[in-house]
């Protein structure tokens with residue numbers, strides 16, 4: 001399928017979906033039910049039902065403390081809920097470890113990037129490899145297999161790094177990268193496991209505007225290659241620009257869902273944001289720098 005055909009298939013797939021919390025999707029890849037996480041007396045997450053459509057970019061937005069990261073942690077096996085179950089591609093993932101979730105094809109990045117500063121960029125990539133020799137008894141015992149595996153993984157790592165224009169930095173310490181480059185490295189590392197779905201926690205936070213464009217392009221490219229993307233983001237311009245669908249959380253619950261253009265005008269969304277931040281910019285394009293806006297529009301036309 002060409003990129004144009006993929007774009008059409010994508011918008012058609014969501015065209016008939018109701019703009020309401022918990023809306024059913026035609027091809028849900030991830031389905032969560034009754035997911036509750038309490039910290040003491042406080043309920044951080046209380047998601048009754050959520051379906052994430054396969055092959056599209058879904059943004060998860062909401063004010064600070066809405067429960068987005070906690071929900072990500074639960075879905076990816078980094079935290080345990082009080083109640084709840086969820087499936088990925090029809091198979092239950094509830095209660096599974098982070099490693100088991102990754103093996104099932106769901107990989108995540110973190111808000112504060114986890115790149116290990118004292119390892120090189122390439123070493124960071126090799127650590128993220130699905131069949132890291134350290135985890136495989138046969139590979140660690142048989143040197144010739146290990147060497148072949150290492151060569152293959154290095155080749156794959158270098159290919160992915162080239163895609164993110166980080167190949168020239170392969171032997172630099174990850175600690176020497178800029179904030180934006182570390183975000184790119186996080187995304188590159190995630191791809192080492194050949195995921196079906198990628199979950200990005202605030203990929204644009206702390207990234208300079210030039211790199212934001214590049215990151216947005218990478219996220220769209222992953223989607224256009226067939227990957228499902230779920231991302232948490234506070235930058236509403238980025239959300240409007242790249243998401244096919246937006247899910248809004250407030251006080252642990254999902255309060256709205258819909259395409260970006262309509263969801264930003266939703267009363268529950270405006271209330272949720274304005275309740276917490278009177279100065280939150282919900283992505284009104286008229287507030288954008290005209291040059292940036294022109295670039296967004298030109299890109300939109302090319303798609």
Ligand SMILES: Nc1ncnc2c1ncn2[C@@H]1O[C@H](COP(=O)(O)OP(=O)(O)OP(=O)(O)O)[C@@H](O)[C@H]1O
Pocket residue numbers: 039044062063064065066067068069070071
């Ligand atoms: N380990 C924890 N112990 C106690 N409370 C926690 C813990 N983790 C999160 N919380 C609380 O749960 C609520 C939801 O937090 P969470 O980080 O999931 O929100 P968020 O929507 O991701 O916020 P932000 O946009 O600021 O990252 C907050 O009130 C937070 O203080």
